[in-house]
Amino acid sequence: MATEKQSSVGLLLREVFRADVYKRSQGRIARQVTFAVLALFVLAGVWSLNNALVSIGAFSFLERNATAVRYALNAFLVVAGLWICYRIVNFSRFADFLISVEVEMNKVTWPGRDELIRSSIVVLVTIFGMSAMMFGYDAFWAWFLAALGVAGG
Numbered sequence: 239m240a241t242e243k244q245s246s247v248g249l250l251l252r253e254v255f256r257a258d259v260y261k262r263s264q265g266r267i268a269r270q271v272t273f274a275v276l277a278l279f280v281l282a283g284v285w286s287l288n289n290a291l292v293s294i295g296a297f298s299f300l301e302r303n304a305t306a307v308r309y310a311l312n313a314f315l316v317v318a319g320l321w322i323c324y325r326i327v328n329f330s331r332f333a334d335f336l337i338s339v340e341v342e343m344n345k346v347t348w349p350g351r352d353e354l355i356r357s358s359i360v361v362l363v364t365i366f367g368m369s370a371m372m373f374g375y376d377a378f379w380a381w382f383l384a385a386l387g388v389a390g391g
Contacts, residue, residue: 253329260328265337269327272336276326280319288312 288308291297297304326332349357383389 253325256325256328258328260330260333261337265333265340268336268340268343269333273323273327276323277320280323281316284312284315284319287315 288311292308297308327336380389
């Protein structure tokens with residue numbers, strides 16, 4: 239058990255510090271989109287952390303270099319986060335999954351503009367119709383229960 243745990247930790251560390259791209263020519267779009275989404279999460283997280291640290295005055299003990307330290311911390315977190323995102327999309331098992339996703343997405347037959355518009359109209363009419371029906375049921379039961387004196391209306 240201990241050697242299995244050590245080997246998985248070693249595999250993870252080896253994978254994090256590699257710089258090559260796994261199966262470079264396969265699944266590029268899926269990997270790029272996944273990287274972009276993960277990078278947005280990293281940037282939003284660093285921005286949120288920066289705002290939280292500034293609001294609680296975490297850098298106030300540094301009188302002169304507070305701004306420099308804050309920017310250096312943000313830069314380090316962004317670079318480290320982007321590197322981890324890059325490694326995640328090139329981790330062999332996850333990259334194989336993304337390659338498979340892209341292969342399956344290429345098999346999808348996407349609707350044309352006319353079919354998309356017709357389908358959207360059907361969905362919107364159905365939603366509004368069901369909303370009107372639910373409003374009618376609610377109004378009826380509110381009136382009925384108020385007439386019986388069970389509920390105020």
